[in-house]
Amino acid sequence: MANPLLEAPSKSSPETAIDLSQQASTFITSQSSWLSAIPYPLSLFINTESQEKWQTYENLFLACLRTGDDNTAYACLESLTDRFGKGNDRVVALQGLYKEATAKNESELAEVLREYEEMLKSDPTIFSIRKRRAAVLRSMGKTSDAVTALTNLLDQSPTDAEAWSELGDLYLTQGSYDQAIFSFEEVLLIMPYSWNMQARLGEVLYLASGRTEGGDQMKILSESMRRFCRSLELCDDYLRGHYGLKLVTTRLLEVLSTSKKPQQSSSDPVRGDLAPPSVDAVKKLNELATSKLAEIVRRSNSGEKGWDGYSAAEIIAARELLDRDTQKIER
Amino acid sequence: MAEAQQILRDPALFYWILLPITVVMVLTGILRHYLSTLLQSAPKRQPLAKLREQRSLLRSANLRTNYAQISASAFQKRREWLIENARDGKFLADPDARGKGKPNPMSDPAMMEGMMGMMKGNVAMMVPQSLIMGWINAFFSGYVIMKLPFPLTPQFKQMLQAGVGTRDLDVRWVSSLSWYFLTLFGLQPVYNFILGSNNAANQVTQQMAQSQMGANPMGGAEDPEKLFNAEAENLEVIEHYYILDGVEDRLLERFQGAI
Numbered sequence: 001m002a003n004p005l006l007e008a009p010s011k012s013s014p015e016t017a018i019d020l021s022q023q024a025s026t027f028i029t030s031q032s033s034w035l036s037a038i039p040y041p042l043s044l045f046i047n048t049e050s051q052e053k054w055q056t057y058e059n060l061f062l063a064c065l066r067t068g069d070d071n072t073a074y075a076c077l078e079s080l081t082d083r084f085g086k087g088n089d090r091v092v093a094l095q096g097l098y099k100e101a102t103a104k105n106e107s108e109l110a111e112v113l114r115e116y117e118e119m120l121k122s123d124p125t126i127f128s129i130r131k132r133r134a135a136v137l138r139s140m141g142k143t144s145d146a147v148t149a150l151t152n153l154l155d156q157s158p159t160d161a162e163a164w165s166e167l168g169d170l171y172l173t174q175g176s177y178d179q180a181i182f183s184f185e186e187v188l189l190i191m192p193y194s195w196n197m198q199a200r201l202g203e204v205l206y207l208a209s210g211r212t213e214g215g216d217q218m219k220i221l222s223e224s225m226r227r228f229c230r231s232l233e234l235c236d237d238y239l240r241g242h243y244g245l246k247l248v249t250t251r252l253l254e255v256l257s258t259s260k261k262p263q264q265s266s267s268d269p270v271r272g273d274l275a276p277p278s279v280d281a282v283k284k285l286n287e288l289a290t291s292k293l294a295e296i297v298r299r300s301n302s303g304e305k306g307w308d309g310y311s312a313a314e315i316i317a318a319r320e321l322l323d324r325d326t327q328k329i330e331r
Numbered sequence: 332m333a334e335a336q337q338i339l340r341d342p343a344l345f346y347w348i349l350l351p352i353t354v355v356m357v358l359t360g361i362l363r364h365y366l367s368t369l370l371q372s373a374p375k376r377q378p379l380a381k382l383r384e385q386r387s388l389l390r391s392a393n394l395r396t397n398y399a400q401i402s403a404s405a406f407q408k409r410r411e412w413l414i415e416n417a418r419d420g421k422f423l424a425d426p427d428a429r430g431k432g433k434p435n436p437m438s439d440p441a442m443m444e445g446m447m448g449m450m451k452g453n454v455a456m457m458v459p460q461s462l463i464m465g466w467i468n469a470f471f472s473g474y475v476i477m478k479l480p481f482p483l484t485p486q487f488k489q490m491l492q493a494g495v496g497t498r499d500l501d502v503r504w505v506s507s508l509s510w511y512f513l514t515l516f517g518l519q520p521v522y523n524f525i526l527g528s529n530n531a532a533n534q535v536t537q538q539m540a541q542s543q544m545g546a547n548p549m550g551g552a553e554d555p556e557k558l559f560n561a562e563a564e565n566l567e568v569i570e571h572y573y574i575l576d577g578v579e580d581r582l583l584e585r586f587q588g589a590i
Contacts, residue, residue, distance in 0.1 A: 044361065044365065045361065045525055046525070049527055050527065123376070124379055125376050125377070125378070125379055125382065155383070156379055156382060156383045156386070157382065157383070157386050158386055158387055158389075158390040159386045159389045159390050159393065182405075185400070185401045185405055188397070188400040188401065189390075189393050189394055189397045189398075189400060189401065190393055190397075192397040192399075192400045223402065223575070225579065226575035226578050226579060227575065229575070229578040229579050229581075229582045230574060230575055230578050232582055233578060233581060233582050233585070274402075274573065274575065274576055277579055281579050281580065281583065282579075284583055285579055285582070285583065288582075288583065288586050292586075
């Protein structure tokens with residue numbers, strides 16, 4: 001596995017975050033070795049810079065904030081500020097993040113927000129701050145404000161996958177499924193091979209199917225199923241993909257068995273939508289997902305090599321889903 | 332050649348020519364690295380409207396390449412919206428300048444700035460290079476300063492014995508001018524070791540990067556309106572297909588053995 005110090009912080013689980021933050025102080029002291037203590041003219045001949053170094057600093061900073069080690073986080077932030085200057089986009093965002101994390105109550109958070117807005121008034125092109133502002137608005141519960149902030153941002157920078165995905169998430173919490181689906185489709189247009197986003201869109205479609213009935217529902221469900229299929233096509237052992245595929249095929253089988261209407265054999269040329277899948281294929285997919293889920297749960301629980309990267313909570317959820325299934329059969 | 336040529340060299344040649352040239356070359360590299368770091372002007376922030384124009388263009392290019400990811404109806408919606416707005420010039424940074432053709436690059440201050448930066452970089456390279464070349468030519472030309480420990484074919488004569496006009500000299504002997512050229516082209520690993528891998532010490536690699544960057548920096552930006560119109564046309568002719576078409580069969584086929 002890759003060095004956790006260098007991986008994107010969003011990927012790391014709480015356990016690794018704690019691990020990282022415990023390493024932080026040793027790392028910082030290790031950086032001040034005799035090499036960096038060389039006097040000025042000679043220091044020109046020695047290079048202590050590398051991209052990894054600063055990536056590590058940033059990750060340690062984030063990990064420390066997550067685990068509440070504010071002092072070490074501040075030390076990391078100080079070195080980053082010293083190196084890149086106060087005006088650097090990324091550093092500015094990190095400083096804001098630190099202030100947000102150390103804000104003790106609502107009013108302090110509002111103060112941070114006000115600072116962001118002031119900064120943006122003088123220079124509206126600092127996208128990192130605009131994103132932070134949207135995040136703060138969201139965490140303060142002002143969802144609709146956050147949506148407006150993000151839509152404005154996306155009008156000016158429509159190729160920002162991160163922002164699209166966040167916007168989709170926000171729409172989802174508001175229950176506006178159509179907009180959420182649009183946003184996630186936009187993410188896919190930017191990153192066509194991200195299997196997690198394919199599965200995410202499948203999840204949203206599955207949720208949206210609960211609102212509709214009849215032929216529409218079938219259409220959305222089969223679209224959702226195909227999204228999960230695509231996700232699995234891109235990544236064989238993606239747990240969420242298998243989980244979703246199992247859920248959606250189970251639901252689809254129910255719908256297919258109850259629907260009286262004879263199935264359309266060909267796709268609808270006017271709308272250009274795909275025909276619903278055959279019952280046979282859905283059944284097979286259901287079996288496939290079940291067996292794969294069982295395999296993943298079994299192997300992950302026995303701690304086999306190469307199968308230990310799954311998050312514990314997801315494994316438990318998968319097992320619970322499988323158990324639900326067996327109970328039904330026993331009955 | 333039956334027996335190797337023997338030339339008696341003064342050991343002082345080594346201490347007073349070979350070593351100084353090498354050291355000077357390394358030092359100039361380091362100097363050039365720090366000089367170009369100092370001269371570098373921070374990239375200017377682009378105005379928001381310009382940014383929006385570029386990214387909108389990128390977005391429609393994304394739609395053009397990745398359209399298979401979304402369903403036909405979703406694609407149709409986006410296509411119509413993008414084409415309409417592109418035709419109307421909604422994405423343009425400067426809608427008033429439509430139809431006026433390409434702006435003169437010299438009148439654009441941002442462009443001038445970029446060109447100044449490039450000039451500075453070039454000067455930082457050319458000046459020390461020509462100084463050292465002149466220095467070597469004035470003091471050390473015509474010396475044979477070292478012997479390579481391996482034999483070479485006569486084709487290398489030009490490369491290794493520049494400035495020494497003897498026909499019968501064995502190719503293994505290297506002249507001072509040639510040593511200068513060898514260090515000029517061959518010191519990159521040394522700089523990498525001293526300054527880290529993304530240094531600006533070697534002029535040759537920099538020149539190569541520049542020539543790849545684009546043949547004509549003066550030509551500047553294309554007319555954005557034309558770009559958008561071309562993009563709209565490209566979008567119009569796309570025949571849509573959907574990546575999810577038949578994906579369940581593909582998946583089942585793939586996992587056939589696994590179940």
